[in-house]
Structures are given as C-alpha cells and as structure tokens.
Amino acid sequence: MSAPAVEAIDLVKRFGDNAAVDGVSFVVPEGSVLGLLGPNGAGKTTTVRMLTTLSVPTSGTGRVAGHDIRKEPDAVRRSMGLTGQAATVDEFLTARENLKLIGSLYGLPKKYIAETSDELLERFSLTEAADRTAKTYSGGMRRRLDLAVSLIAAPPVLFLDEPTTGLDPRSRSELWEVLRGLVRDGTTLLLTTQYLEEADNLADEIIVIDKGRIIAAGTPTQLKDQAGAASVVVTLTNASDLDAAERLIRTCSDEVHVDPIARRLTAKAAGLGDMSRIGQVFEESGIPVDDLGLKRPSLDDVFLHLTGHKAESTDETETMEEARS
Numbered sequence: 001m002s003a004p005a006v007e008a009i010d011l012v013k014r015f016g017d018n019a020a021v022d023g024v025s026f027v028v029p030e031g032s033v034l035g036l037l038g039p040n041g042a043g044k045t046t047t048v049r050m051l052t053t054l055s056v057p058t059s060g061t062g063r064v065a066g067h068d069i070r071k072e073p074d075a076v077r078r079s080m081g082l083t084g085q086a087a088t089v090d091e092f093l094t095a096r097e098n099l100k101l102i103g104s105l106y107g108l109p110k111k112y113i114a115e116t117s118d119e120l121l122e123r124f125s126l127t128e129a130a131d132r133t134a135k136t137y138s139g140g141m142r143r144r145l146d147l148a149v150s151l152i153a154a155p156p157v158l159f160l161d162e163p164t165t166g167l168d169p170r171s172r173s174e175l176w177e178v179l180r181g182l183v184r185d186g187t188t189l190l191l192t193t194q195y196l197e198e199a200d201n202l203a204d205e206i207i208v209i210d211k212g213r214i215i216a217a218g219t220p221t222q223l224k225d226q227a228g229a230a231s232v233v234v235t236l237t238n239a240s241d242l243d244a245a246e247r248l249i250r251t252c253s254d255e256v257h258v259d260p261i262a263r264r265l266t267a268k269a270a271g272l273g274d275m276s277r278i279g280q281v282f283e284e285s286g287i288p289v290d291d292l293g294l295k296r297p298s299l300d301d302v303f304l305h306l307t308g309h310k311a312e313s314t315d316e317t318e319t320m321e322e323a324r325s
C-alpha cells in the first residue's frame, strides 16, 4: 500500500440549514486517480474547496500529502495544484505570461519558470499559441492552459473540478491523454465529474456522491456491475422478422426484451464477446438489421439504480418532495 496522498475525514460543510457535504470520508493512495462522481449540487466542488483550503469545513478535516488542511494550510497549498470548475486564466495575458505570473507567485526561479513553461506549452499543444492573449483561445485551449498553469510548480497532488465539462469529444479525449501522462509520471489526481465515462476512463476508484453523502464507492467495473449488466441492442429492418429474431437471440442470451414499435430487441450480455456472437448469428440467418450495438450502463442507470432518481434531474419539486418523504 502506498501512503495516502489525500484523505477526507468525516468532512461536513453546512450553508445555513443546507448540508452541502454531510460526512464524507475517503482515501486517495499516492499515484492513483480518484473520481468524485455526482450530479449538479451533489457537493463535489464544496469537497474540493475544503481539501484545497479555499473553504473551512464546518466539522471534520482532511490531509493532503500528509498535511492537515486546518492546521497546515500553507503546506497543503505547496503540495497541490487546482484547476477549478471555471477557467481562471487571465484573458489579457498570453499563455506564457500566465505561466510566468503564477510561477513567480510561487516564488520559483526565473530560469526554472521559462524552461518549465516551454515544456508545459509543448505538452499541452499550446506552443504555437503561446504568445497570443488567452482571450483569442477556444474553450479547449483555455482548459489546457488552466491545467498547464496549475502544473507550473510540479505539485504531487492535483485537484481537477470537472476538467472537461464543456469540451467537445475530441478535446476531451486529448485532455484525458494528458492526464494519463501525469499519472504515469507519478501525480495523484482527484477529479470531479458528472460523466461516468470520464470516471471510467481515468479513475482507479470512483466515489459517487449525492446530496452531500457518499452513496457508492468502488472501481468503475464494480459500479457498473451494480447498475446491471450490459446489453446488446438489435434494431431490425423489418418488423415482420421480430419473431424469428427473438428465437435467434434467445440462443445467445436468456434475458431478452422485445420492443415491437421500435423493431428493437435488447438482450442481456456479458460484453463484447456476446455482441460479436449475436452479430454472427444474425449475419448467418440473413435477417436484415439496421443497427447492432453494445449498450453499457450509463451514469443515469447507475444513479437510478443507487438513488431511485435520475442523475441529471433538475426538477426542484421532485427533489423537494423526496426531501420531505
């Protein structure tokens, strides 16, 4: 077991009557990635703000790189970097100037800042844009610059609050690649996200929080298994083939659901192996198919399973009724 890089110890944060974070404890081993997964208002940002000393806990405490967040806030700040939910780069400065500004705030030597800036700009594909003001950057470039800035002091622990929200799929996977590189180099990551896919791609361990409490924890696979198995979904070209298709698919799976209106059959499956087997029997039968694919449980499915309500629910009345009952 490696030493814990981050520990949350019964963290509580109340705003008036509202417990934004309500007794959250976890450990992030050095060199690993923890994904804090939860819907809007779950308490993700509040947890990160407490651990990064930006907000004082109502009760409980935490440690970053062994330093207590209440007793040694300066030491905590020296051992971590933070990329917040909103980009914080100075729009009127260039990428290089942003890096220089933060580097000098950390008291780093000029030569070190210049060399490290070049490396970071290269790593985040910002070399060409390095001397343009950040206000000319796309959302993805700003996010990358934000991350580069939080790395100037080479912190061993990095907190990322929804690092890819608002990015297109390509920028998102590029950023994931950069983050994987950091982890390979030994950085510990704590990232918050609303996307199961993101946690799945990056995290060794996922903690699901809802209404300030941990409702599930485990590896990505463990969580998805809890939400139910994957399924193979087959959409037929002709509704007249439904009966034959159902008989066929039942030779591969014992749990089959038929939706005649959508001409769709859904079969419980263990994974890709089942999908290719089902694909093969359809191919051999000659039944024409519009679409055939594997559907894994989504964050919605995980949430629905764990909480009985949808993750993305912004329906206030529903939430209030739940709170009352």
Ligand SMILES: Nc1ncnc2c1ncn2[C@@H]1O[C@H](COP(=O)(O)OP(=O)(O)OP(=O)(O)O)[C@@H](O)[C@H]1O
Pocket (backbone or CB within 6 Å): 015, 018, 019, 020, 038, 039, 040, 041, 042, 043, 044, 045, 046, 047, 085, 194
């Ligand atoms: N400064 C504050 N004053 C009062 N209430 C707050 C404050 N900050 C957060 N809250 C409340 O605490 C709860 C948790 O908010 P938090 O920002 O931690 O959620 P989140 O999981 O980060 O959500 P999102 O995905 O929308 O960023 C919410 O109900 C929010 O309204």
Ligand SMILES: [Mg+2]
Pocket (backbone or CB within 6 Å): 044, 045, 046, 085, 161
């Ligand atoms: Mg947030």
